[in-house]
Amino acid sequence: VDEAFTRIHEVDGDVQAFLTLNEEAARSEAKALDENGTADNEILSGMPIGLKDNMVTKGLKTTCSSHILENYDPLYNATVVEKVNAQKAITIGKLNMDEFAMGSSTETSFFAKTKNPWDLQRVPGGSSGGSAAAVAAGEVLFALGTDTGGSIRQPSAFCGVVGMKPTYGRVSRYGLVAFASSLDQAGPITRTVEDNAYLLETIAGLDRHDSTSADVAVPHYAAALTGDIKGLRVAVPKEYLGEGIDESVKANIRAAIKQLESLGAVVDEVSLPHSKYAVPAYYIIASSEASANLARFDGVRYGVRAETNDLIEMYKKSRSEGFGDEVKRRIMLGTFALSSGYYDAYYKKAQQVRTLIKQDFEKVFKDHDIIVGPTTPTTAFKIGENIDDPLTMYANDLLTIPVNLAGIPAISLPCGLANGLPVGLQMIGRPFGEETLYRAAHAYEQ
Numbered sequence: 348v349d350e351a352f353t354r355i356h357e358v359d360g361d362v363q364a365f366l367t368l369n370e371e372a373a374r375s376e377a378k379a380l381d382e383n384g385t386a387d388n389e390i391l392s393g394m395p396i397g398l399k400d401n402m403v404t405k406g407l408k409t410t411c412s413s414h415i416l417e418n419y420d421p422l423y424n425a426t427v428v429e430k431v432n433a434q435k436a437i438t439i440g441k442l443n444m445d446e447f448a449m450g451s452s453t454e455t456s457f458f459a460k461t462k463n464p465w466d467l468q469r470v471p472g473g474s475s476g477g478s479a480a481a482v483a484a485g486e487v488l489f490a491l492g493t494d495t496g497g498s499i500r501q502p503s504a505f506c507g508v509v510g511m512k513p514t515y516g517r518v519s520r521y522g523l524v525a526f527a528s529s530l531d532q533a534g535p536i537t538r539t540v541e542d543n544a545y546l547l548e549t550i551a552g553l554d555r556h557d558s559t560s561a562d563v564a565v566p567h568y569a570a571a572l573t574g575d576i577k578g579l580r581v582a583v584p585k586e587y588l589g590e591g592i593d594e595s596v597k598a599n600i601r602a603a604i605k606q607l608e609s610l611g612a613v614v615d616e617v618s619l620p621h622s623k624y625a626v627p628a629y630y631i632i633a634s635s636e637a638s639a640n641l642a643r644f645d646g647v648r649y650g651v652r653a654e655t656n657d658l659i660e661m662y663k664k665s666r667s668e669g670f671g672d673e674v675k676r677r678i679m680l681g682t683f684a685l686s687s688g689y690y691d692a693y694y695k696k697a698q699q700v701r702t703l704i705k706q707d708f709e710k711v712f713k714d715h716d717i718i719v720g721p722t723t724p725t726t727a728f729k730i731g732e733n734i735d736d737p738l739t740m741y742a743n744d745l746l747t748i749p750v751n752l753a754g755i756p757a758i759s760l761p762c763g764l765a766n767g768l769p770v771g772l773q774m775i776g777r778p779f780g781e782e783t784l785y786r787a788a789h790a791y792e793q
């Protein structure tokens with residue numbers, strides 16, 4: 348914990364990964380552990396962890412990087428927070444993100460622009476950019492992020508760390524500020540696959556506070572790290588090495604696939620024909636759900652309240668002043684897509700496309716164990732490069748979003764550098780197939 352704060356005070360002025368530090372409480376928790384010892388089954392005892400600022404933390408400000416929640420001081424802990432506390436991990440602070448997790452660069456944060464530790468001119472990715480940057484910069488060993496449409500995997504790829512988006516339902520969403528409830532899932536960001544396995548084991552499991560959390564036993568994931576992937580059936584979708592993907596990224600991925608083959612994996616080319624419709628379908632579904640979820644921020648129950656005596660005026664002003672441009676864009680898109688005249692043309696159609704995307708994956712998983720490809724079409728882009736061009740920004744999520752729509756797990760892990768910047772290798776698994784992903788990722792990492 349000492350080392351974490353020393354490092355943070357040294358580098359976070361430049362990196363700007365943290366929004367809030369929990370220094371006093373963290374130090375006294377660490378001291379108590381030193382004095383009282385720890386039980387053998389507390390697997391994260393004393394480990395410094397950073398939490399994305401959309402996870403509610405009792406008595407520790409939770410802003411979602413939004414002006415509207417600038418002073419929100421939650422009364423309870425998210426289930427994932429309770430679970431890391433129960434293992435005696437020590438919360439170092441809250442990490443920057445895109446406002447309400449909407450974005451792919453952490454530039455939509457109201458408070459700060461987090462920098463990529465590999466090149467301070469570049470974005471760390473998003474929306475869990477603070478989480479990935481803090482791990483990459485050596486500020487914390489463990490971080491939690493959330494992934495609605497790539498937000499754990501894309502920043503992990505850009506920052507050269509390991510990020511897992513678990514199966515929908517694997518981890519409780521209780522106490523995560525909801526963005527798109529049918530897609531949101533929390534997961535671990537770490538330096539190594541082994542650390543990642545331990546952190547997922549800590550946070551996973553059924554929770555009576557979240558009716559979508561799954562009643563499926565949580566494996567001891569670290570036991571899957573045998574190094575043996577002989578006979579593993581690996582599918583490479585041709586769309587994932589096709590148009591729109593940088594040549595330098597493709598070269599690293601091809602080399603990684605060769606390495607998996609040399610470890611005994613059997614590699615096949617396959618097709619995910621509907622993946623090209625994933626980005627448009629996602630932005631309709633995610634925005635629709637967001638427009639409903641964000642209705643609660645009205646200046647009454649939470650957050651910033653505009654000064655006026657008229658009720659309707661107060662709602663309007665609080666929301667106009669409290670939300671940033673990207674959040675407003677999503678609310679308007681979502682409200683439009685759900686409106687009675689357009690519902691069938693947009694929302695319903697997007698849900699149908701979602702089913703087709705899910706079926707594409709089911710077909711491939713009939714005779715393959717994992718799917719492999721890049722996490723992102725490019726390496727980290729420059730700060731400011733895409734922020735005024737939402738469509739280019741959205742297109743960045745091309746390879747991550749199909750996984751969220753299908754509800755399946757995927758991990759991103761470092762796969763060398765291209766022009767001095769990290770490339771992310773993505774491995775996609777069957778529902779609740781996180782063990783296989785960890786086994787394959789660990790074998791590759793060795």
Ligand code: GLN
Nearest residue numbers: 448449450495496497498
């Ligand atoms: N880029 C995606 C979006 O802006 C990322 C969302 C996420 O996973 N939180 O919607």
